[in-house]
Amino acid sequence: MTLSSFRGVLVPLGLLLLWEVLSRTGAVSPVVLPPPSAVAVKWWAGLQPALPYDPGQESYLSWLFSGEMPHDAVSSLGRVLAGFALGAGLAVPIGLMLGTSDGLYSLFNPLLQVLRPIPPIAYIPLAIVWFGLGNPPALFLIALGTFFPVLVNTIAGVRQVDSIYIRAARNLGAGRWTMFRRVILPAASPFVLAGMRIGIGTAFIVVIVAEMIAVSDGLGYRILEAREYMWSDKIIGGMLTIGILGLIIDGAMSRLNDHLLRWHRGLER
């Protein structure tokens, strides 16, 4: 470990130690702030499968993920991905249409500007009225959280395509479809992907809230449930898992970006 990276862990380690001491000595009630060691123990316990492994019952992998926390994490991740796919799957084609057609853009842009600032969370009551409880309102909210950032970025991406590429492609004989598929789409892709990265971040926020309200599993549901029993260690452990999951999602998205945009000048220079 280099000196500078050692210095980087100094502050977190010191704070953890202080936290541990404060909780252990009773200076702070463990309900308010349980010691980090207790959180770690609880977190580790949540990770374990509930039953011993039985090859006749299930595959090793599904057993490995049968603990409460992995189960919740998989549920949350599944909702994020499904909602994201739904939201982005609608936003990209609509954005491409609005971006390429000035007529459609002027027709829909005002509506878009009115709807866009409404936080997806504000749709919760309406979502429940429309879809009841369970996965449908949750997916609706997540898709909504994804939809607007992806849509707005896709439109901007298409509209900012440098006219020099259009001119060059026309000069080389490209028709409308080739122009769209091989010039406008790739030229807009850095914007589209930036929108997707924001979108999946929003989706991840929304999934936690949606789970607290509409469903009975997932990480958001679990930490709210723990609150009813005043299990602060479980709450903090759940928050930790949420953080890790968020990191994984953003990291995966970032690597996908780097791969798809490996031609892009901004990445290296």
Next chain:
Amino acid sequence: MSAEIVVTNAVKVFGSGAAGVPALQDITATVPEGQFLCLLGPSGCGKSTLLNAMAGFTPLSAGTISVGGRPVREPGPDRGMVFQEYALFPWMSVEDNIRFGLDVKGVPKAQAEATVARITDKLGLADFRTRYPKDLSGGMRQRVAIARILALDPPVMLMDEPFGALDALTRRTLQDELLRIWAEDRKTIVFVTHSIEEAIYLADRILVMTYRPGRIKRDVTVPMPRPRDPASAEFNAIKRELGQLVMEEQARFTDAELHAPAVD
């Protein structure tokens, strides 16, 4: 296909009414097939406008342009354009850029591959085929842009200050390369530049244009055999003559720029 370019009474006004900016005024010229023509003049003399009109990007306000007997109405691969900004597709590798026009044309895969191989060899790009434009120097990018046009073997090449952004040495290398390519298959080339030396070094014939509205100030044939020596007395005599003509227009441009916001 013949590649004679005929410009007849070409007029272009940007905008309309009193605010209209006259870019081209009554230009008539014929570029014979196989000629290397330079359009020379200061900024705002309409040289790029005329080139864009030949390419089919800019519709004329009046007059006609025909290439090979056919009136120009829209851009097309028979008039390959090389831009100063390269205009390579950054998301495509070098070879995909060069293959683009062939794909559009529907050239069979094997044949396209053979063309790409031949052209990349010809322009010294063989080792860079899988690179992306961002990894190339300006000179290499412009080679790719030229290769992309040559792949389609157009009878006419239109070049809009293609070497304007390059350093002097790279510029000379690419000028020589262009002359070599031109000597091989004698395409008609219309080359826009504001460098007097570049024009004399390259062209069979130079049209010096006036500052706004763009008209043909002088039609000069360069009598020197190639390769031309920019240090020779003959070269410098032409340079002096053209320099005077161009600087008169440059003075008008400077004057206009100091007294009104520039449009070009």
